[in-house]
Amino acid sequence: MNNLVISNSLRFIGLVLFQVLVFNNINLFGYLNPFIYIIWIFLYPVRKNQASILILSFFLGLSVDFFSDSGGINAAASVFIAFIRLPILKAVLRKSDFDHILFNLRSLSISKIFLYIATLTFIHHFIVFSLEYLSFDSFDSIISNTFFTSIFTILLSVLGILFFTKKK
Amino acid sequence: MQQLIYFIKKFRFFLLFLLLEIIAIIFTIQYHSYHSSKFVNSANFISGGFYNKVNSINEYFLLKKENKLLIEENIRLKNILAKKPILSDNENIQVIDSTIYHQKYEYSEAKVINNNYTNRNNTLTINKGTNHGLTPDLGVINSNGVIGVTKNVSSNYTTVLSILNNSSKINVRLKKSNYFGTLVWDGKTHTTTQLLDMPRQAVIKTGDTIITGGKSAIFPEGIPVGIIQDFIFENNQYQHINVILFNDMSSIGYIQIVKNLEKEEQNNLEQKTNNE
Secondary structure: OHHHHHHHHHHHHHHHHHHHHOHHHOOEOOOEOOOHHHHHHHHOOOOOOOHHHHHHHHHHHHHHHHHHOOOOHHHHHHHHHHHHHHHHHHHHHOOOOOOOOOOOHHHOOHHHHHHHHHHHHHHHHHHHHHHHHOOHHHHHHHHHHHHHHHHHHHHHHHHHHHHHOOOO | OHHHHHHHHHOHHHHHHHHHHHHHHHHHHHHHOOOOOOOOOOOOHHHHHHHHHHHHHHHHHHHHHHHHHHHHHHHHHHHHHHHOOOOOOOOOOOOOOHHHOOOOEEEEEEEEEEEOOOOOOOEEEEOOOHHHOOOOOOEEEEOOEEEEEEEEEOOOOEEEEEOOOOOOOEEEEEOOOOOEEEEEOOOOOOOEEEEEOOOOOOOOOOOOEEEEOOOOOOOOOOOEEEEEEEEEEEOOEEEEEEEEEOOOOOOOOEEEEEEEOOHHHHHHHHHHHHHO
């Protein structure tokens, strides 16, 4: 249990610093910057008590906001995907309930991991860009930004999870 | 009462979710409004300190460009100096009359430690703050032209509202005539901005130079901004005037901060006139 707390806090700090110091400055094709910090929400242990993930996701998003001067945009999107994470996971696994303690993301097949990450990433990015533009006139920019940045983020998060987490 | 407690217990995660979302949305609304002071910004001890550390490494990669900028500016200033006529031949007699000197603007330098230009609303963070005499709403320029306006100030760091921002509106004019317009950004590319409210009787051509107008109390008149790339003249009105910026907003190192010493006087007078 203690081990879990340490590894999650290290991952929290590491991902925020990676996001703001490296991935916010990638500017692929001039404007694409992936939001890799949401990997933390994908990997957070699944529990019946959702209070911890909601509060921690809020602070995860807010710390990214502090660095990138973006108000509460990332916080809002992170809390949202933290809240819908469990229903999405249930839908992907086609199960109404599963063993919360023993659940491990790496025990799933790669296609299911991909589906789970892709759904949450699209929703997260759509909220981020909608709140950033905040106008219906720029709907095409919101959609294109969401689409291309999501592809980049999904690619990096799936690779990151496959390479850097242990398969049990 | 018991039912209420039961209700809260049943939906406690949903209520927590709603509460956090509302806080986040309040921060977002604050971020979109120009005038309210912001709680979430990078002008604080932690993020400012981190950016400062990272920038002390990154700045070496910009040295060549900075040197070139400095040399260009020196040459421009030297040329202005060379054009200055000699007033009298009795150079040995100098009368210093302090009453004829009048200073309206004060310049100071700072270094950009964080710069973003790919979002819809971009900001920069610089390494000076209230300890160095900075306040909100000061103009930020470099030798190539306008960069933005200071926004949130902490004791050692300041965030700058870039001209590549939805809430940035800068009063500009044509260099060759006195017609005024407003410079805004549509969020597409970081090299071009848009010119609005240009009166239809103004004659403009592609390649015309745009400079800051003297109407605002923030920028001095005549700071270069960019040149007109293209425009559409429709229904007897100018639509979509695109302006290429002189500044490359993607790589900015050192900047200058302009403080208008008579700003308070001007604002007070204007307010007084408006109230009457």
